[in-house]
Amino acid sequence: MILQATLSGIVMGCVYALIALSLVIIYKSTDVVNFAAGEFVMIAGYLGLLLLDHFGLNYPLMVVLTVTLMFAFGALFERTALNKIVGFKYAAEAALVPMVVATIGLSFMLKGAVRVIPSTEEVLRLPPLFSGPPVFFANIVLQRQDIGIVIVAVLVMIALTLGFNFTAIGKALRATSQNPRAAALIGIPVKRMRMMAWGLASGLAGISGILLSPKLLMTPDMGNVVMLGIAASIVGGFTSLVGCVIGGIVLGVVQNLIGIFVSPQAIAVTPFFIIMLVLVMRPNGLFGEAMRLKKV
Amino acid sequence: MSKRASKRRFTACAVTTAIVALTATASMTPARAEDPGITDNEILIGMFGPLSGPLIAYGIDPVQAAKMLYEEANKKGGIHGRKIRLIVEDDKCSPNDIVSVVKKFVTIDKVFMLHGGSCTAAVSAAADYINREKIPYAMLNAAGDNAVFPPTRYVFGSFQGTQRAYAAAFATFGAQFLKAKRAAVIVHDDEYGKANAAMARATFEKFGVEVVIIERIPPNISDLTAPMLKIREAKPDVILSGAYPAPAVLIAQKYAEFGMTAIPLLQAAQGIPTPSVFAKNVANPEALENFYYTWAFNDIGDAAVRTKYIDLFKSYNNGREPGPFMMSGIPSAVAVLAALDAAGRDLTREGFVNAMEKLNLKFDAMPGPLEFGPKRRDGARTMVIIKYDGKTQKVMPGTYTWDGKEAN
Numbered sequence: 001m002i003l004q005a006t007l008s009g010i011v012m013g014c015v016y017a018l019i020a021l022s023l024v025i026i027y028k029s030t031d032v033v034n035f036a037a038g039e040f041v042m043i044a045g046y047l048g049l050l051l052l053d054h055f056g057l058n059y060p061l062m063v064v065l066t067v068t069l070m071f072a073f074g075a076l077f078e079r080t081a082l083n084k085i086v087g088f089k090y091a092a093e094a095a096l097v098p099m100v101v102a103t104i105g106l107s108f109m110l111k112g113a114v115r116v117i118p119s120t121e122e123v124l125r126l127p128p129l130f131s132g133p134p135v136f137f138a139n140i141v142l143q144r145q146d147i148g149i150v151i152v153a154v155l156v157m158i159a160l161t162l163g164f165n166f167t168a169i170g171k172a173l174r175a176t177s178q179n180p181r182a183a184a185l186i187g188i189p190v191k192r193m194r195m196m197a198w199g200l201a202s203g204l205a206g207i208s209g210i211l212l213s214p215k216l217l218m219t220p221d222m223g224n225v226v227m228l229g230i231a232a233s234i235v236g237g238f239t240s241l242v243g244c245v246i247g248g249i250v251l252g253v254v255q256n257l258i259g260i261f262v263s264p265q266a267i268a269v270t271p272f273f274i275i276m277l278v279l280v281m282r283p284n285g286l287f288g289e290a291m292r293l294k295k296v
Numbered sequence: 297m298s299k300r301a302s303k304r305r306f307t308a309c310a311v312t313t314a315i316v317a318l319t320a321t322a323s324m325t326p327a328r329a330e331d332p333g334i335t336d337n338e339i340l341i342g343m344f345g346p347l348s349g350p351l352i353a354y355g356i357d358p359v360q361a362a363k364m365l366y367e368e369a370n371k372k373g374g375i376h377g378r379k380i381r382l383i384v385e386d387d388k389c390s391p392n393d394i395v396s397v398v399k400k401f402v403t404i405d406k407v408f409m410l411h412g413g414s415c416t417a418a419v420s421a422a423a424d425y426i427n428r429e430k431i432p433y434a435m436l437n438a439a440g441d442n443a444v445f446p447p448t449r450y451v452f453g454s455f456q457g458t459q460r461a462y463a464a465a466f467a468t469f470g471a472q473f474l475k476a477k478r479a480a481v482i483v484h485d486d487e488y489g490k491a492n493a494a495m496a497r498a499t500f501e502k503f504g505v506e507v508v509i510i511e512r513i514p515p516n517i518s519d520l521t522a523p524m525l526k527i528r529e530a531k532p533d534v535i536l537s538g539a540y541p542a543p544a545v546l547i548a549q550k551y552a553e554f555g556m557t558a559i560p561l562l563q564a565a566q567g568i569p570t571p572s573v574f575a576k577n578v579a580n581p582e583a584l585e586n587f588y589y590t591w592a593f594n595d596i597g598d599a600a601v602r603t604k605y606i607d608l609f610k611s612y613n614n615g616r617e618p619g620p621f622m623m624s625g626i627p628s629a630v631a632v633l634a635a636l637d638a639a640g641r642d643l644t645r646e647g648f649v650n651a652m653e654k655l656n657l658k659f660d661a662m663p664g665p666l667e668f669g670p671k672r673r674d675g676a677r678t679m680v681i682i683k684y685d686g687k688t689q690k691v692m693p694g695t696y697t698w699d700g701k702e703a704n
Contacts, residue, residue, distance in 0.1 A: 012519045121353040125545070217546070224516065258522075
């Protein structure tokens with residue numbers, strides 16, 4: 001039972017990690033915590049279902065189109081809303097509160113917009129990307145989709161780590177976050193980089209939505225899962241891609257073990273307890289760099 | 297005793313007697329003849345339900361169904377010559393909204409009575425105000441456990457059964473039909489789940505079934521691994537679930553994933569708003585090999601009943617096919633119409649409440665009577681059990697009626 005709970009916790013942890021990765025990309029590039037990340041995941045799930053059921057696309061085409069549209073959506077939001085808020089300033093010099101409030105506003109707006117669509121009043125489910133009979137390891141059972149989630153989470157983490165550390169665009173994104181004025185002076189198109197970070201994070205939320213919707217089920221309130229992504233990010237350290245994956249896994253496993261040894265009722269409060277514990281014991285998380293203190 | 301003292305005592309006695317008599321008369325009077333919301337040719341009813349927001353499915357079709365029955369009654373000349381006029385408001389199933397809507401109906405629109413509410417927490421929030429203002433109130437389709445237990449004079453509800461009735465029906469079915477000896481119960485950690493679990497345990501124990509585990513889960517739970525593993529470890533031979541739609545799907549998925557499909561899974565109706573959508577979400581036929589749910593209506597087993605109400609609904613809604621909750625708007629409207637009729641032409645609020653209290657109504661849409669009494673405000677206690685395999689729904693033999701005895 002404990003082994004099954006631990007493995008299922010790892011899978012759920014990777015679910016939280018995917019959301020956390022989307023949060024960390026934006027945080028690393030713009031210093032903003034995107035409170036609409038959960039709604040991005042929710043929108044991607046509904047979009048995927050729409051493309052499959054209504055437009056009759058096949059699964060690979062749906063994945064490509066959903067991720068592309070989500071990329072465009074994130075970039076558009078940055079261009080039309082955040083860019084106006086930042087104005088001519090660089091992100092690091094701009095007031096963060098209006099930007100964070102804009103993401104909170106966006107989350108409510110997306111939730112409200114989805115609720116207007118009649119069929120969303122029911123719980124819906126996107127067909128899984130990886131389907132087929134479950135896989136057994138002795139008495140342990142795992143769905144193929146679960147294994148797929150773990151593999152995708154690890155691959156995304158590796159790709160992003162390599163991308164941020166070894167590619168020109170990744171380095172430009174980091175420079176934009178760390179010192180936008182200096183980045184601009186050496187010719188990095190700061191605004192374009194910010195737009196790209198939002199597009200990238202939104203595209204990642206698209207992948208997360210496609211993977212998570214079969215597992216978490218889709219309702220307009222599905223975006224509340226962002227709190228678990230935030231918890232994973234805080235545990236791992238808000239600036240570490242590896243950290244947030246490990247943070248997600250720790251969170252998923254602890255939740256399940258608490259569900260077994262304490263009570264399922266305690267599962268819902270576990271993330272908040274862990275957040276408090278980490279903030280008190282290790283404010284930068286398990287793998288995070290020391291964060292700059294900003295007045296927000 | 298002096299003459300003056302005797303006169304004073306007589307005067308005091310007379311005044312006291314007069315006050316007592318007036319008070320008694322006032323309390324015994326059925327109602328003021330000039331109750332608000334009634335004219336010679338109209339009865340004004342304030343109707344509400346969730347017409348927007350995430351719980352819209354529980355309200356939109358039931359409200360339309362109740363409206364169509366009132367309009368049908370109006371077509372036949374109304375009730376004792378009075379037509380029914382409705383004012384409809386959206387309560388979003390929110391306690392704050394429902395209280396505002398009810399206050400608006402009472403103070404601004406001055407309605408005769410209230411009819412509405414699809415969610416237990418919301419209707420419970422309005423119950424105090426309704427009783428204080430002495431406004432007759434019939435719930436639309438909320439289970440309403442907290443609003444009808446303990447019973448209060450003006451609040452009538454549970455027209456499709458309470459959580460107590462669902463749990464009692466399932467536990468009786470599990471013990472008597474499925475011959476279970478060890479039961480597991482999984483419910484939410486809210487008032488809804490508390491009522492469900494207490495009644496399930498009491499009923500199972502009445503039949504000598506051991507309740508081996510009760511798991512309480514948060515409504516927003518995203519991973520059912522831990523509770524379902526604990527249930528598997530407890531080795532039950534029947535599982536009763538009172539979960540809401542999303543957790544109900546996750547329960548069914550884990551139940552199949554962990555190889556528990558030989559154990560019957562009994563799911564209360566609130567978890568499967570639309571059976572076909574539920575089956576599609578579960579996406580595993582094995583999970584539904586041994587699956588049952590409670591239902592408070594005859595429409596599944598009786599095609600004539602189904603056709604009758606669906607056709608009527610479509611005729612009032614431009615041919616639109618109703619959702620599965622449409623039937624839940626029927627019983628309360630039927631009961632209100634019957635009580636208005638029984639209260640007679642000299643209709644007053646108190647007269648209507650008295651008529652509701654005496655109601656014992658059997659009609660085609662329900663497997664048992666809608667019944668109230670001086671100490672009873674929950675209308676429906678009889679359920680049928682449906683076996684659902686993802687394609688076909690089969691009504692199991694018999695009906696299951698809660699005896700009204702509270703769980704300790």
